[in-house]
Amino acid sequence: MNATPARAGWIAVLATICIWTGFILVSRHGGKGTLTGWDVTALRFGVGALVAAFFLPRVALPPLRVVALFSLFGGIGYATAVYAGFRLAPAAHAAVLLPGSLPFATAVIAWLWLGLKPSRPQRIALGCVLAGILLTAADTFSHGPRLTGLQLAGDVLFLCGSSSWAVFTLLLRRHPMAPLAATVATTLGSAAAYLPVWYFFLPSTLAQAPVAEIALQAAYQGVLVVFVAMILYTFAVRQLGAQTVALQMAFVPGLSALAAVPLLGEPLSLLALAGLGAVTVGAILAARAAPAQQRSADESVVDPHQLAQERREGLQIRAPIKDPRQQAARAQQRQVQQPAEDEQVRKREHGALLSRARSWPPATAGRRRPRTGDGIAAARAGSPPPA
16 A cells, blocks of 8 residues: 555544544533534534535536435434434443444444455454443443433434444445545435425424524534545545544544543543553554555455446456546556457458358359358348358
């Protein structure tokens, strides 16, 4: 893997982790405000769609089926499950369950769907991350009230949201495209499907909310989270691989606990520090296994239409190309080869017709020997040469 794209991918991962950590803190703050979860989701998609519309003339959108899949799993499915969970369970549970379960959901779905069985270094990294998440969860849940049925339902919704985002992560590998195009498609598709339902059917307190609260949620959720973070996340998945990036998101619970000390006045225990240390070890192991995982993922994502086209054209079957410049070079190569291949096919067909016309027995006495031209015409018509 080229060093420069890999370095850019790690920078994108770091920026995404910072934005997601702020997302947990802003959502904790918003859970105490006036806006409902449905309102925050509407601000997320509405403001994001305004930003996406500005970039719409500059991108080529994927097919409608891909837009629908991106919007379902990376937009509406994730957001509605998460914000519904915020209404039932404490935001502290989301800080652990949302990013914490993402590496495992991604690994399991990639194994069942794409056949990408985690390698031994990745399994060790997942074990370290699991230990860190359990330590952080033990610290978080020990400070809260006794779990209720509604809180358990909220936790299940957080897990559903994490699974939806895991599917979106793998869809980014299945349908590779420019990060801006994927972000614009996901944001516009989600807004078009969700906003009418929210306006006509879902409860809202947007009119009663303070302007400062609306501005904070609109700017952070609609610009940073749904647009900037999604571009960075899509770019990181493209450069480093889905499972590697998902493992790095396990940093979010520990960093949220660290940031909550000065911002929210929450204490930091030894369990939280131990959990952050275990997640750090797992993330480092995952980073070391990233090149092998990237090659495995690239080899597994094969476009059947491309392979069928190459079989028809008689070209060499090769691994799919993700670099746009290489794709353009492949297309140019096909344009150059196509006329020569068409000429070869035409010569073979003409030779077969000549051979068929000349294969008939020579004319005997009283019979006219068929002319070559007559034989070719008859061969094309599918009948024997004229006598």
